[in-house]
Amino acid sequence: MPRPTLSVIGLGYLGATHAICMADLGYDVIGLDVDAGKVEALANGTVPFFEPGLDELLAKVLPTGRLTFTTSYDDIAEAADVHFLCVGTPQRKGENAADISYVDAAVESLATRLRRPCTVVGKSTVPVGTAERVAEQFAHNEVELVWNPEFLREGWAIEDTLHPDRLVFGVTSERGEQTMRAVFAPIIDTGVPVVVTDLATAQLVKVAANAFLATKISFINAMAEVCEVVHADVKKLSEALSYDERIGGRFLHAGLGFGGGCLPKDIRAFMARAGELGVDQALTFLTEVDAINQRRRARMVDLTRELLDDSLSGRRIGVLGAAFKPHSDDIRDSPALDVASRLHRAGAHVTVYDPAALANARRDYPALAYAESAVDAAAGADAVLHLTEWPEFVQMDPEVLGAVVNRRNVVDGRNALDATRWRAAGWHYRALGRP
Ligand code: UDX
Numbered sequence: 001m002p003r004p005t006l007s008v009i010g011l012g013y014l015g016a017t018h019a020i021c022m023a024d025l026g027y028d029v030i031g032l033d034v035d036a037g038k039v040e041a042l043a044n045g046t047v048p049f050f051e052p053g054l055d056e057l058l059a060k061v062l063p064t065g066r067l068t069f070t071t072s073y074d075d076i077a078e079a080a081d082v083h084f085l086c087v088g089t090p091q092r093k094g095e096n097a098a099d100i101s102y103v104d105a106a107v108e109s110l111a112t113r114l115r116r117p118c119t120v121v122g123k124s125t126v127p128v129g130t131a132e133r134v135a136e137q138f139a140h141n142e143v144e145l146v147w148n149p150e151f152l153r154e155g156w157a158i159e160d161t162l163h164p165d166r167l168v169f170g171v172t173s174e175r176g177e178q179t180m181r182a183v184f185a186p187i188i189d190t191g192v193p194v195v196v197t198d199l200a201t202a203q204l205v206k207v208a209a210n211a212f213l214a215t216k217i218s219f220i221n222a223m224a225e226v227c228e229v230v231h232a233d234v235k236k237l238s239e240a241l242s243y244d245e246r247i248g249g250r251f252l253h254a255g256l257g258f259g260g261g262c263l264p265k266d267i268r269a270f271m272a273r274a275g276e277l278g279v280d281q282a283l284t285f286l287t288e289v290d291a292i293n294q295r296r297r298a299r300m301v302d303l304t305r306e307l308l309d310d311s312l313s314g315r316r317i318g319v320l321g322a323a324f325k326p327h328s329d330d331i332r333d334s335p336a337l338d339v340a341s342r343l344h345r346a347g348a349h350v351t352v353y354d355p356a357a358l359a360n361a362r363r364d365y366p367a368l369a370y371a372e373s374a375v376d377a378a379a380g381a382d383a384v385l386h387l388t389e390w391p392e393f394v395q396m397d398p399e400v401l402g403a404v405v406n407r408r409n410v411v412d413g414r415n416a417l418d419a420t421r422w423r424a425a426g427w428h429y430r431a432l433g434r435p
Pocket of ligand 1: 150151152153154155210213217250251252253254255256257258259260261262263324325326
């Protein structure tokens with residue numbers, strides 16, 4: 001079978017990475033976004049967000065001519081054999097449910113223009129039942145619909161795209177499966193497991209995976225709450241649990257909890273969908289998972305207040321980290337910025353530094369103060385808060401920071417600093433879930 005031409009609809013973290021990686025694997029790829037600025041940036045070799053290695057990979061594939069970008073649905077409808085749907089599904093304002101209007105708009109734009117047989121592959125994270133509705137939209141054309149959830153982590157997007165733990169194909173026919181096996185052959189040939197299933201299961205796999213990961217993080221953070229009252233050490237507890245292979249140590253790091261554009265909104269959307277389906281009881285535990293996660297942020301503020309003689313008003317606080325996690329500039333539902341804002345609202349003077357997310361933070365949180373380095377953020381501080389575990393913070397010399405602060409108080413919200421080293425340098429070190 002000749003190599004199919006691919007289109008990728010939606011050029012955010014997921015779509016841009018997918019488009020660039022598939023072009024690198026040798027496919028002709030057309031990336032589409034309705035945001036002309038994004039399209040122009042990518043066409044000129046600039047990735048409009050921070051993702052390690054992606055700029056370099058884009059620079060490598062652009063000269064081959066295999067990767068082009070457009071804002072026109074007519075272009076992709078005419079040229080592509082396989083269309084990947086990668087648009088976002090954010091949380092609806094004031095509700096738990098997902099906003100699938102971008103999916104609906106993309107499907108409508110494509111469906112009205114398709115004049116040739118093709119395959120549409122849904123990658124967006126959607127409430128179960130969406131794919132079946134989308135399939136109806138294409139029913140009058142010779143269009144095969146497949147659901148292929150994406151599990152990529154920001155910061156590891158290339159690795160997760162080219163070497164995923166598994167590929168999941170939700171199909172309704174043998175032809176759909178064959179197309180997917182052909183398109184993903186370069187990846188499948190490296191030994192990646194493939195799970196072929198129906199549309200509903202494929203949609204559920206994604207939200208189930210994220211619900212499990214969120215639960216695992218909140219489990220260890222619940223243990224941290226208990227540790228705090230009995231002066232136990234959640235880091236040691238987590239380490240001891242991790243040697244049990246049935247439990248495993250990944251996603252068992254206690255701290256400020258999860259944020260980002262996926263886990264928080266996906267568990268909420270999952271609960272909302274379960275409610276619509278009449279099985280809300282099956283997922284009520286996720287309410288608690290969410291609540292534990294939120295309580296960590298409140299605890300971080302309380303711990304800081306305790307350290308500062310029970311008063312935040314007028315205190316100077318240096319915040320290290322704004323991104324929801326290291327190796328990303330994404331600040332969606334960032335625990336770090338949530339804590340920084342709460343401290344600001346409580347009257348503290350908060351100065352934030354982050355190696356990659358400063359521009360995004362400045363735009364969305366204009367009330368906070370910002371610095372261009374960790375040392376500048378900590379200058380004159382009564383307390384330094386470590387809220388996103390970037391390697392440059394973890395490796396930082398506590399003496400260097402100690403020289404510029406007003407008081408050597410540090411709260412490690414990610415349990416990632418070397419407590420012994422910081423204490424030896426005269427810092428009053430506090431962390432979540434540890435003595
Ligand atoms: C997540 C899923 O991992 C990915 O499979 C899915 O496709 C999208 O959602 P991502 O949002 O990029 O990916 O971040 P992830 O690495 O999962 O981290 C999520 C949050 O959990 C971060 O805020 C991180 O700091 C936090 N976290 C992670 C913990 O607090 N403890 C841990 O042990 C692990």
